[in-house]
Amino acid sequence: MEPVKIRLDNLVKTYMHQEKGRIAAVNGVSLSVEPGELLTLLGPSGCGKTTTMRMIGGFEEPDSGRIFIGSQDITNAMANKRDAGFVFQNYALFPHMSVYENIAYGLKIRNIDKEETDRLVSEVLHLVKLDGYEKQFPHQMSGGEQQRVALARAIVVKPKVLLLDEPLSNLDAKLRVSTRSEIRRLQKALSISTIYVTHDQEEAMAISDRIVVMDHGDIIQIGTAEDLYYSPKTEFVAKFIGKINTIPSTVLSLVDGQAEVRIGDSKYTVDNILRDISAGQNVDVLVRPEAIKLEVISGTSKLTGVISERVFLGDRVDYTVESKGFNLQVSSYDPIRRKTFESNQKVEIILDDKRMKILEV
């Protein structure tokens, strides 16, 4: 089956809140999922990602806007007419049915004969590595196994699109990592257009072709993991995708879209500016922890600080550095090959102009 495109056009969903009155859960969301792409909706709880997903699945009706799967407008179609496989956070396996019956459920509705059903069920069970589990019941299985049954049940009917609503959030950390690469492998093999909802940025980066960052019902930025990490448009995105330091600074001058800023007693030139600023203004400069270098203090050091906390994590050492008026998180990778520092040690802080950003708040 040819993969199809999913398109959301200005979707709006509002709720009545008892005290706050009418509030928008989804506030005019437009996006498209390319055929065969895995697109992730990422954001904190209450950002509208699950509501958006439920509208695509047909479990919520949008106040306005349209939803297209392929060329078909499915905005007002019932959930059972959408041909969208949905995997729920709590798996939602039918507790009174065996694994076989759970998976065969959708096939029966499509009037597929017994022989073909048997073949498809064992095929999909092989695909999710649960060969021979046909007769088990959901309550006899572990969370990870249940999760894979839920996935198998959704994909066995070869839906046009796959919708995964925080499918890994009930699994433990190790299982999450292995299951997410399983999902990605299957999704690529089946080449099925997929929307994936999560609040976990690492999961989103690991699994997605592109990520949609949402907050308060709005789309903040859409892009690949690299785009979002290296070129976030707003402070919210920068903070949500990875860690970032905010360093208070004063703008000294503005020339050709470059700003000269002062941090402590040092001057830096920032050219990555996505915000209207003017000379004399105090702004936060953003720097990722791994973009900061620490050095042994010398006579010429200008920006200095004291290590207040040192955490050894094996692949890196995380430092908290106290400087004048601000704290910094600094990550130093592959510590065995680098100089490391001790708590209470005074250090020089080296910031790279090219990796500093001034972003929309």
Place this chain on the structure above:
Amino acid sequence: MPAIERRSKNPDTFKNLVKDPALFISVVVIWIFLILFVFFPLIRVLLIIVTEGGHFNLSGFGEMLSKRYTLLSAFNSILLGALVGVCGTALGFFFAFTSVRTNLSKWWSRLFDWVIILPLISPPFTMAITVIFSFGPNGLITHNLLGIQNFNVYGMWSTLFAETITYFPISYITLKAILAGIDPTVEDMAFSLGSSRWQVFHKVTLPLSTSGLANSFLLLFAASLADFATPLILAGSSFPLLPTEAFLQITGLFDMKGGAILSFILLIPSMAVFFLQRYWVGRRNYVTITGKSGSQTKFKSVGKITKYFFLLVCLLTTIFILYFYVLLLYASLIKAFGANNTFTLDHYRSIFTNGKKAIQDTLIIAFSGMMLGGLYGVVVGYITSKKKYFSRKFMEISAMINYSLPGTIVGIAYLIAFNRRPILLTGTALIIILCNVSKYGAYGIRSTVAILQQIHPSIEEASESLGASPVHTFRKITIPLVLPGLFSGLGIVFIRSMTAISAAIFLVSLNWTLITVRILENMTELQLGISAAFSVLVVIIVFIVTTGITSFLKLFRQKGSMRMSSLFGS
């Protein structure tokens, strides 16, 4: 324009009705049923009360109200209700606390559970009959044991006693749930902070059970208010009560209007209880019960002496209840209680010959009521808790009206409403069945709602996303999952139909009669042995049905599903 405003706030409720034809049909059918068999009879009664010869006239009402006897009955009813509420709650608390907090062995808890459930599943006269056997003029205790001649058993105290024993299990079930819902670690915490056992009980346990105690009081108050059978036998003429007076007014004086007025006075406290429960206790309850089953606390909430005192009270009550049932069995097996103690099976022979029709009728009516009431309960419970549609909230309340009203009112209302065209039902089995469905179907609704709350909505959504239509989802997913609830509901509708009298007594006829009514007739004809035999028969039938359903439920019981017995409470 409030209606339009509401519509614009929630436009989906209308749309859903149009989009989902199965829902639309169910809603229409249920509303027709509710209008015909809940509202219509009540409106007919109201019309009879407030009109005279077709004109609005309250003089009959005023006249009735000004009678000293009416006021005395009303006062007595409320006094008795309050006393039963207090005594029953106290006894129920003893049992609940003992069962939840004294680390009873399994054997003891099971014994208590079984004995306590007996009064709830017995025909309504059972306790009254055995009180007469024990404390009557020829009573085993008063006459034979204490040698008192012509002891007067009739009046408030015996009624209070019998009703307390009959209804305290409701309190036990309610309070047990509340006490079990209090996380024992909360008590452990108070204890570890240096409180004495009494302080923990007084400052932590008791305040946390307040809502349960209030709820239990209201439930018992309502049960006593509505109780018709016990006072009819025990209250006597010196202690008139509203339901019995209404009955006598109609059957003795053929004064339909007077009976209707008396039963309507009963409506005021009943409605008060209904709303207090729904809007006051109901909300508070929710906070306390977490449904989390924490680990059993090892800390002993009670000292040794207190524990044995509690156990003693429970044990004595249990022995007393068992004594009553043995007495009932004994009375059914001897020639004449108090006069001729020769063993005989005559009474049983009699109920299976002369009483055969009553037994058949009762079983037919109870069985039909069970099927209809179960279906009604599941459908109403399902759509009111799962679907969003116009009039949902109102339907939910309406379906509870007949259940919350004293049976006397419902019985009189049916009698008045359906004894002429367009709906002529007097003399049929249908009138009794419909009355039972509209009243006891509520148990089916409650059990369905309770079990639905445990089924996550995503399970049904998963079915739809796999392409199943709502009807298919309902058949293949929802129904199998609510089946346990359905069966508990069915069982209780059956039991209530078997043991009901307060409404049914107005609806029986020559063609269709009930065991409970025959028990009453035999009591008044002083054929106590036959009454006892009938009662034993009902207890046995109900016991078999309950056990059957309970063991059937075990077959496909789901984690965390509620026990059937918990439905008897509230």
